[in-house]
Amino acid sequence: MSEFAAAFDKASRLSASRATSTMPVVWKAKRLLNRGSERELREAIGMVNLLANELIRQRRKLGFSSNHDLLSRFMACVDDETYLRDIIISFMLAGRDTVASALTSFFLLLSRHPDVRSAIRDEIDRVVGCGAATAGYDRLRDLHYLHAAIYESMRLYPPVQFDSKFCLEDDVLPDGTFVSKGTRVTYHAYAMGRMEELWGSDCHEFRPQRWLTNGAFTPESPYKYPVFQGGLRVCLGKEMALMEMKTVIVVVVRRFDIHVVDDGSSLPPKFAPGLTASLEGGLPVRVQRRNTSLPTQQLGACSAQCSCIC
Numbered sequence: 001m002s003e004f005a006a007a008f009d010k011a012s013r014l015s016a017s018r019a020t021s022t023m024p025v026v027w028k029a030k031r032l033l034n035r036g037s038e039r040e041l042r043e044a045i046g047m048v049n050l051l052a053n054e055l056i057r058q059r060r061k062l063g064f065s066s067n068h069d070l071l072s073r074f075m076a077c078v079d080d081e082t083y084l085r086d087i088i089i090s091f092m093l094a095g096r097d098t099v100a101s102a103l104t105s106f107f108l109l110l111s112r113h114p115d116v117r118s119a120i121r122d123e124i125d126r127v128v129g130c131g132a133a134t135a136g137y138d139r140l141r142d143l144h145y146l147h148a149a150i151y152e153s154m155r156l157y158p159p160v161q162f163d164s165k166f167c168l169e170d171d172v173l174p175d176g177t178f179v180s181k182g183t184r185v186t187y188h189a190y191a192m193g194r195m196e197e198l199w200g201s202d203c204h205e206f207r208p209q210r211w212l213t214n215g216a217f218t219p220e221s222p223y224k225y226p227v228f229q230g231g232l233r234v235c236l237g238k239e240m241a242l243m244e245m246k247t248v249i250v251v252v253v254r255r256f257d258i259h260v261v262d263d264g265s266s267l268p269p270k271f272a273p274g275l276t277a278s279l280e281g282g283l284p285v286r287v288q289r290r291n292t293s294l295p296t297q298q299l300g301a302c303s304a305q306c307s308c309i310c
């Protein structure tokens with residue numbers, strides 16, 4: 001693991017432990033005295049800042065004006081170095097573990113639902129084409145069943161399981177509930193995804209079809225499905241996350257079978273405490289190459305017998 005990743009993980013873990021502390025006064029005292037976990041947190045944040053600054057410095061040296069990656073784009077329009085560093089750290093924090101968490105639970109569910117796995121493979125062959133090794137943006141967008149399976153997986157295992165906000169001023173919620181200034185209000189995406197009132201009596205089942213109408217993906221209100229938050233502070237990386245996930249899934253699912261080790265238990269996974277949901281001890285899997293001869297040829301080069309739409 002790189003020094004950056006290690007410092008990053010440590011800083012995330014220690015910040016999350018503040019939120020779950022039963023006596024916040026303890027960590028606040030430690031922070032004041034620069035002791036124990038708070039001292040470690042300060043050091044980890046220092047290391048993250050240092051390495052993020054170094055990343056910016058190196059990119060500046062190499063030149064960024066003709067590059068179209070995210071960092072170069074931000075560098076082209078942000079002058080303030082500290083602000084730029086904080087943007088990089090925010091995007092890494094928001095985008096790294098969330099996608100990893102979503103993919104982990106997706107493959108966990110897929111190994112328990114071979115019927116869904118087959119349906120995904122059929123759709124990929126039909127839409128992406130059996131002659132294409134990877135899929136472009138437009139083809140990924142047309143994978144409605146896969147989109148539905150990803151949404152369904154995150155309904156049951158949202159990467160951000162719950163999220164709190166603090167009320168700045170006295171306020172009244174749409175249902176008339178009064179919330180006084182300073183109150184902590186938490187929405188719990190994990191619990192909401194398993195509520196019978198919201199999802200029906202099969203709310204605990206993994207059923208991608210619930211998101212499809214005549215084969216097309218049909219979204220739900222973000223206030224019913226707050227996996228990416230809603231309103232003004234909705235996740236900025238939502239579309240990017242979905243594309244990233246689809247890209248990985250298309251490549252992996254076509255070539256490999258992922259078997260969760262000791263899956264026979266069908267016990268619910270045990271989560272580790274943290275800002276994003278991760279499984280305690282990881283998810284041990286056996287990866288088996290499928291007996292498929294996926295071609296290296298490009299889109300549009302399929303044989304006459306192929307039923308795909310290239």
Ligand code: HEM
Nearest residue numbers: 091094095098099102159160227228229233235236237241
């Ligand atoms: C499956 C993957 C993801 C999930 C489930 C997810 C979920 C969320 C949630 C729940 C929030 C609201 C957090 C809060 O208000 O406290 C959020 C915010 C945010 N996300 Fe994501 N996210 C994902 C991937 C990404 C990716 C890949 C990026 C960018 C590379 C990203 C960038 C952001 C940013 C910048 C915010 C802050 C928006 C703001 O406060 O205005 N996210 N995300």
